[in-house]
Amino acid sequence: MQFPVRQRRLIANPKTELYVHFLQFYGQPPLENISLSEFETFAVDRLKLLKTVENSGVSQVKGSEPYQKKLDKEFSNLNFPNKPDIKEEDKDGPNEYEKRRKDHISHFILRLAYCQTEDLRRWFIQQEVDLFRHRFNRLTSVQKSSFLKHNNLHYETVGLVEKTALTDKLVQSSYAGSGSKVDTQDYYKVPFQDALDLVRNRKAYLKAGYVYIPQQDIVITVLNDFRTQLSKALALTARSLPTVLSDERLQPLLSHLSHAYVGQDYSIQKNMGKISLEQIDPLSGKSFPLCMRGLHQALRENHHLRHGGRMQYGLFLKGIGLTLEQALQFWRSEFTKGKVDMDKFDKQYAYSIRHNFGKEGKRTDYTPYSCLKVILSNAPSQGDHHGCPFRHSDAELLKQKLQSYKVSPSGIAQILDLVKGMHYQLACQKYFELTHNIEDSGFSLNHPNQYFLESQRVLGGGGKEAKAEPPQRAPDVAAKPPLDPPALAEMAEDLDAYFQDG
């Protein structure tokens, strides 16, 4: 899609022209000066908004009534524009204008904070797309057309005569179109350059250079383009980021923003040092997720783990609270039982353990791997024990392992079913429920350390140390409400989407 660069910025009344609609594509960055405090407030508010978008999307079906209500409330609370129909007099009043300006500026600030890594970008784009979809769907048909036209998107409605003449072809072109549906909904004509996905997959009727899209599919096209544009923009932003970060006033704020709110990464521990080495064996059976339990077992049996396993397990241990000294002692004692003598250990392995804790090299304090990372990257090969057993283990082997851990046959069957459907995290959750003897885990699993913490919580903290508290991150990261099936399915779908992309 071409978002044409507007050659002229001559606007009659700058205020009214700039924010004609309550919704925008964020094509042009804001050109004004703002105060640092406004900078900060705007950014934090938008972040809260996006967090709400994320949470709502997980706990409710997107687009449903409760979903919309929740978002609308947050919009008002945080002073973001949420109503497309403002009475004409009010629209140009400072209030609405202020809201739209905030929307505009805060988006661009967050771009700076979220452009740096793949994970950040992905999260940001996902929330912004959901936000856009929510607001776009609030528009009436007429408003949609007006908005699209205003943004130079040439979505022309197909006249009745033409539509009737083309009914057969329209029916033949998309799954959505059956005879009756063609009558009852509007079709748009879009230049094919603006709907390439539909063209590429032959998912719509094409005539004389125009794609004929039913109303219900238009939002998909618009969203696709919004997503693509934003993705490109973030890549560009990342390139100019060093310049921005060199401004000392901005740098701390931007790092704080990107670290604080994307979800827990279990790297800073409040419970550091509260686990003793003797506890690891019993803990591995009770509170470790299957992957870590397996790694621990392999380490005990072979007195060795290869690099992938050392990374995955080592960082996990750091996440549950092992200190550097404890880690060194742990690994050294295990490895020296095997083929590695003290000296060799110190030379070859100690360095990388210290590296994991950020005490060597570029001093990055590595974060323990999330489930997605374990599942998607670095697949294990012969001789490896890392990875996600639900993903990487052969079904038979998995079954045997679960049997040896005394999981009930019906439980095993349920787990294997989930694995077949590629719902690996749900399978692990089911494993959690079965081993902890509870009906509903009450959380949505996406991190091995989360598994550990939740397990400790369920078991009442076990062992002589105090209960491991969830690390305090952002004020609004509370226990998430239990997920209902549609939300679970949707999360699983996201994971599926990764696989389908090859």
Added chain:
Amino acid sequence: MTSADYEPASLPDLLPLYYRRLFPFSQYYRWLNYGGVQKNYFQHREFSFTLKDDIYVRYQSFNTQNELEKEMQKMNPYKIDIGAVYSHRPNQHNTVKSGSFQALEKELVFDIDMTDYDDVRSCCSAADICPKCWTLMTIAIRILDRALREDFGFRHLLWVYSGRRGVHCWVCDEAARKLSVAARSAIAEYLSLVKGGDETVRKVVLSDPIHPSIRDALKVVERYFPQYALHDQAVLGLKESVDKVLALVPEDILYGGTDSREPLLKDLHTYFESEKNPEKRWGLLRGCATTKQGTLKKGQHFEKEIMLQYCYPRLDVNVSKGVNHLLKSPFSVHPKTGRISVPIDLRQLDKFDPFDVPTISLICAELDRPRVGEEEEQVPKEKDSDIDAAERRRIRDYKRTSLAKYVKVLDQFLDGVALSNRGELLKKSDLQKDF
């Protein structure tokens, strides 16, 4: 004089003659200049030449038609490729700050190569072609031409014989030239239906509903199928071919769909043993398909899939995707066959015979023919000083050879383009109130 007289070794002698007296430079320039609507369009166009001894030079560019002529007459390229219109003169690209030198525009192009059909043609393979398999090109041209015009709205399509085993399409509309990589790739995907390599048996998969463009393609294929596939290619003749076709028939049709695995297949085989007539065999196969379509089971369009797998155009997406992709130029000579890469007149498509296309040796020989019926067409006596003598002579020259009718096709194509351009210029001048 037959085309068989062409010897690659004679190229060094023939090429100078060709470029001095036959190559249609003025039409060529007229084409690539596109009416002068965009400044420097011709000057920023990349050409690449393959010279004697396989020396390859890229980033050639020229300021005027004259310069183009002089250079080509000096270098006598064995092959000429046309590339993109760049942001700067290609022959100065080394002086441009790295990163600024960009390919901006190029015609949307398609390359259909007969070797891509080797798994479905029994008469030839690799670089060979014959009248029996040439039908595949005819079918490809008809299907793609319709789709590009009716579905995408393009109007200025130049189809060119590549000189050996395929055809090229140059879509010259302004909108086409400005297409992004993503758009080109999407168009190529839209037009692609046959997917998979050696390891894929079933290369066409149709699902309901069948898209209108595929329906239109099927109409074309059905027209040619009986003569081309059943007769010329005998796909239901030799056992080996029959087996290949049957491999595309769904198992439950072949095996009856229940536990009784053999009956239907035996029936088809038995039937084929007694019935040699390919048309009748095909009729039965279609009959099975029609029955199956009533059941909404999977694989219900298998007879259509078979026809498409054997006939639907197979294009190389990579050729079409890149804005900077170089493609053989029309009126370039094919060094192996000697044939000139000539435009194809779509109004006479069914009569087009690749073996009738003139070779460079033929047309050079025709130059020496005694002038018969001197000057059938008068060269208009315009201001003589403007068209220099050499050019006038050249205009007379190619007209005396078999090349004439192909240059005419290009002329007519260019007239069409010019008509559109005039419309554009008028619109522009109206907007600027330039009366």
